[in-house]
Structure formats: structure tokens, C-alpha cells
Amino acid sequence: MYTLTQIEGGVCAAEGFYANGVHIGLKKDNAKDVAFIYADTPCINATVFTTNKMTAAPIRHFRQKGSFEGNFVLINSKNANAMTGPDGICDIEEVLGALCLAFPQIQHPVMSSTGVIGVRLPKAKIIEGALTFDLSVRDAVAASEAIMTTDTFAKRIAFEVTLENGHSFRIGAMAKGAGMINPAMATMLCFITTDALVEKTVLQELLNECVHTTFNAASVDGDTSTNDTVLVMANGKSGAFEASAFKEALEAMMLFLAREMVRDGEGATKLVTYKVTTALNDDEAEIAAKALSNSLLVKTALFGEDPNWGRIASTVGASGVECDEATLSIWFDEVCVYRKGELLFDSTLEPLAAAVMQKSQFTIHCDLGMGEGSFTAYGCDLGHEYVKINADYRT
Numbered sequence: 001m002y003t004l005t006q007i008e009g010g011v012c013a014a015e016g017f018y019a020n021g022v023h024i025g026l027k028k029d030n031a032k033d034v035a036f037i038y039a040d041t042p043c044i045n046a047t048v049f050t051t052n053k054m055t056a057a058p059i060r061h062f063r064q065k066g067s068f069e070g071n072f073v074l075i076n077s078k079n080a081n082a083m084t085g086p087d088g089i090c091d092i093e094e095v096l097g098a099l100c101l102a103f104p105q106i107q108h109p110v111m112s113s114t115g116v117i118g119v120r121l122p123k124a125k126i127i128e129g130a131l132t133f134d135l136s137v138r139d140a141v142a143a144s145e146a147i148m149t150t151d152t153f154a155k156r157i158a159f160e161v162t163l164e165n166g167h168s169f170r171i172g173a174m175a176k177g178a179g180m181i182n183p184a185m186a187t188m189l190c191f192i193t194t195d196a197l198v199e200k201t202v203l204q205e206l207l208n209e210c211v212h213t214t215f216n217a218a219s220v221d222g223d224t225s226t227n228d229t230v231l232v233m234a235n236g237k238s239g240a241f242e243a244s245a246f247k248e249a250l251e252a253m254m255l256f257l258a259r260e261m262v263r264d265g266e267g268a269t270k271l272v273t274y275k276v277t278t279a280l281n282d283d284e285a286e287i288a289a290k291a292l293s294n295s296l297l298v299k300t301a302l303f304g305e306d307p308n309w310g311r312i313a314s315t316v317g318a319s320g321v322e323c324d325e326a327t328l329s330i331w332f333d334e335v336c337v338y339r340k341g342e343l344l345f346d347s348t349l350e351p352l353a354a355a356v357m358q359k360s361q362f363t364i365h366c367d368l369g370m371g372e373g374s375f376t377a378y379g380c381d382l383g384h385e386y387v388k389i390n391a392d393y394r395t
Contacts, residue, residue, distance in 0.1 A: 002245040010140030013158035013172035014195040021146025024129025026078040032146035039071040043233040046204040050228035057088030070108030078115040082226040144174040167240035169196040177261035195238040214254035268380035279373035284321040286375040291319035293379030302381035307353035327369025332356040
């Protein structure tokens, strides 16, 4: 057996990791805009990147390195360094080269970026600001704030995992994401640090498994970014590891962050869990659940707090999965609004369903009655504020 205890510290919770966020002039009003994560020993890593074919320069630079066993990540906001061609990679090399000259303890650094697409990095400003870093600082709060773009709050979490033999390891994370989020992955950056003694192949396998049910199950607006990154760094300093315990902690952490991103969706007022059960198989359940989380008609009904269960049924049918109105049942939380062809929605039931829709968090459950497949996705509503934010994002 093992125990998971949530602790403070974010990406600085694990032994040997340091982080901070500073203002270098990319954002207004002295807001923090550049962050770093530093490990005092080299780390193995696992990664998952965007499926967008227009991959940003930081990801292409990372992949060119082949294998990353470094100890430093530089993260900037306000500029995605995407669609910048070969120059974008050269800019990264220049920035990181300057850092390595200034800080000899930095080994094989990488960079991650988020912000506006199609603009070259302000190299001089980033280098000037980065040269002021103090690599002995452990400020996970500042680091998580510095990577925000349209986020309204910072997102971080950490666990201590105590194994049956009394040994323990720690794992912490920070993430950003609020818009341009669709499971493939989302417009999101997530950085995870751990002192668990885990093998690289095992770490990658566990990350891949956990991404599927967490970040890749989250959607705000159905758009996939050019920069999406999940990076796990492990230094092994604790000397402790147990696969099932590590996976539970990793999945719990990533699910928390995924749900926080959806909750913080640009202009969102609802965090909705879409639970699809008794689909023909798990793949079909996933298709239906993600169709619901991405449907604009469903999202606008959520924003209007309209218990329009017909849009739910229609979206499931349009998703292409095996389904039938004679076997379908739909719940809003515990309120069943449609049951296997029976029209339940009357003057008594509608106010109960409407009350659920007024909550900030609730579940829409579709029982398809086709098999044993299941999947859970996460989404939010879509309203005026989302349009306002994205209509003038560059300005």
C-alpha cells in the first residue's frame, strides 16, 4: 500500500528542483512573463507534444536534440515562437547559448513558449532578463504565474507519495491553459518535476497512459495549438519508486490541472463533466464524450443555463457512434431527463434540470445502452467573453 498526500511547493516540491518567474517587459503592469525550472543534477524526461502540423519552434528544437537529459527549462509567455521558420530555432539557440555562458551549471537547456503566433522572439529582452535569474530560488508560485497568458489564475499542484516500506518520493507540477484548448493536446504547457527513481521508458509509458484520460479528455473551444507541451523531469534523488503509486499520483495531478484549465476556459462559467457509459466500446464512448465537449450548440446551451437535452441527444447521434433513442438515457447530475424513449421532461422536471444547469460544476451522463464502453470528457460553456478575448487577442 501507499499514501498520497497533497503538499505545497508545485514544481519545487521535489528534492533538487528550483524555479522562479520574473518580469522582463513582455507583459504590461510588471506582470511576470518569463519562468525557469532548474535541477541541480541532470534529469531524464518524458514528453507529449501537440498534434498540430504547424509545430512551433520550441518543439522542433527539442526534437532536433534527440534526447534531453538536461537540467533547465526556460519558459516565456506573450510569444509562441510559432510559424517563424528556421529563424525561430536559431533564436532559441541564441537565447539558450547566452544562458549557458552566464550559468555554467546549466546543462542541455530547452525552451518552451506560449503566446501570439507568427512573431519572432524578442531575443535581446529575454536574454537581458534571463541573465538576472537566481537559480537558488524556489518560488513555484511566481513560476506558475509567469507562464500564464489569458489564464485568470495560476495552476499548480504537488504530492508526496509514501510507500509501504516507508520510503517516499515527491512529484509537483504547474500548467497554463485557458483557450485554444482541444484534446490533442490543448493550448497548454505543463511541467512536472519528480525525485522518483524511475526509468525513462517507464516514465514515458506512464505519461502516455495518463495523458489520454486527463489533458486529452479536456476541451474549451475545439482548437489545438502549435505549442502544446507536457514535460516530465525526473532526477531520481529520492531513490524511491513504485509504478502504480507513481501512476496514481501523476494521473491525479494531471486530471486536476486539466479540469482547472477547463474551469478557467476563456469566459467560462461552467465546468461540465461528460460521462458516456454502455457505449459499444471504449473508443465509441470517447468519440461521443468528446463530441459533447466540443459542440458549440451544447456549449451555448450551457452558457444560457438551458436544459436542452435534445442538443445532447442530437450531438451523440451526429458523432457517428452506435446509438438508438430506444436505449439512450440522459441525466443532468441525478436528474434523468430522458429514459430509453420515454419523454420525462415536463413542468415538474424542467425546474430541477434548470437548477442543475445553474451550478458552476455538474455532470451530463449519457447511457447509450449499446455495450460496455465508457469514457469521461471535460468541457465548459461558451459565451460573450470568449468572443471578446479572442477577437482582439493580438492587441
